[in-house]
Amino acid sequence: MDKGKKRLAVLVGCNYPNTQYELHGCINDVVTMRDVLLERFGFDPSHVQLLIDTPGSSVLPTGANIKAALDKMVNQAEAGDVLFFHYSGHGTRIPSLKPGHPLRQDEAIVPCDFNLITDVDFRQLVNRLPKGASLTILSDSCHSGGLIDKEKEQIGPSTDKNTIVSYSAKSIPLESILDHLTSLTSINTSDIGTHLLESFGADASLKFRIPQHESDLFEPLKADEGILLSGCQANETSADMNAAEIGGKAYGAFSNAVQMVLNQNSGELSNRQVVMMARKVLEAQGFVQHPCLYCSDGNADATFLWQANAEVESY
Known part of the structure; x- marks a missing residue:
């Protein structure tokens, strides 16, 4: 790999402290991942931004702050660069706004201020990538399958339901x-978009800010x-394990499984x-969730995060 190419990362952990939706392992997940990026994948510490909702945090993981960090990362990208976004926190599902899909639900992550970031926002980020750069998203959240709108499914649904562990679900119902x-708004409506636009204005998701007839702006750019x-x-749902219940450090089940896979396989x-091995780890631990992979055919078998000794395909 060309050593001059950049490796950029945004890591977001939302524990929602002192709320009814509090989680316990999300900040640990991304702090541990930062160490993995630096030690195994050669990321420069100055190119790894951490957004966590601990009291006194310099940059809270609000919807606006997360999108600003992701926008900055994509704006800096050049051909050959490796971009990575790790999110650990709550997810949710919202009614689809697409014509002809009245019963369909779309996916979103839930920043600490509830300013949802949706599948359309992630599609727009991917479409803005310069040719030859990649964006890998690892989302340890409920309902995270399909979080890049219209991305091709490579490893999808499983029907196994054999959970044997107790955990907190990383989901907040709509x-x-x-x-x-x-x-916050005192508006009496069940339309989520109206509330988000009233509360966050231009910082609300693109899903609610663009006319539906312009939704083709977010069509995938081929592969x-x-x-x-x-x-x-x-x-x-994705699992959050409380340290008090497991006698150790709290963690998100999927983040922990990926980190175990990387620790146990040096090549x-x-x-x-990574996804299939993480599935086996979670199954062995008794979790019901099934990690999935969405990407082009070529990227399905490409090296995870293009390790330093991996060759980058020539464009």
């Missing part, structure tokens, strides 16, 4: 999000360089291998 936003490793299927691993 109804709870509406209740929270209603307390693109977006790579999504999701913690679970779109209809599943190069493809995106497909």
Whole structure:
């Protein structure tokens, strides 16, 4: 790999402290991942931005701050650069706004201020990538399958349901999000977009800010360089393990599984291998969730994060 190429990362951990939606392992997940990026994948510390919601954090993981960090990362990207976004926190599902899909649900992550970032926002980021750069998203959140709108499914649903562990689900139901936003806006409507636009304006998701007839702006650009490793299927929840319950450090089950896979395998691993091995780790631990992979055919078997000794395809 050309040593002059950049490796850029945005790592977001939302524990939602002192709220009814509090989680315990999300900040640990991304702090541990930062160490993995520096030690195994050769990231420069100055190119890894951490957004966490600990009291006194210099940059809180609000919707606006997360999108600003991702925009900055994509704006800096050049051909051959490796971009990585790791999110650990709550996810949710929202009614589809696409014509002809009245019963379909779309995916979103839930920043600490509830300013949802949706599958359309991630599609727009991928479409903005310069040719030859890649963006890998690892989302340890509920309903994270399909988080890049229209990305090709490589490893998808499983019907196994054999959970034997107790955990907190990293999901906030849409109804709870509406209740929270209603307390801020005092608007009596069940339309999530109205609440988000009222509360966040231009910082709200593109899904709610663009006319529906312009939705073709976010069509995939043929075989693109977006790579999504999701913690679970779109209809599943992801697990957050509380340290008090497991007698150790709290963690997100999928983040921990990926880190175990990387620790136990020193050689190069493809995106497909990372996801399948993480599935086996979670199954052995008794979790019900099934990680999925969404990307182009070529990227399914490309090396995860293009390790330093991996060759970069010539464009």
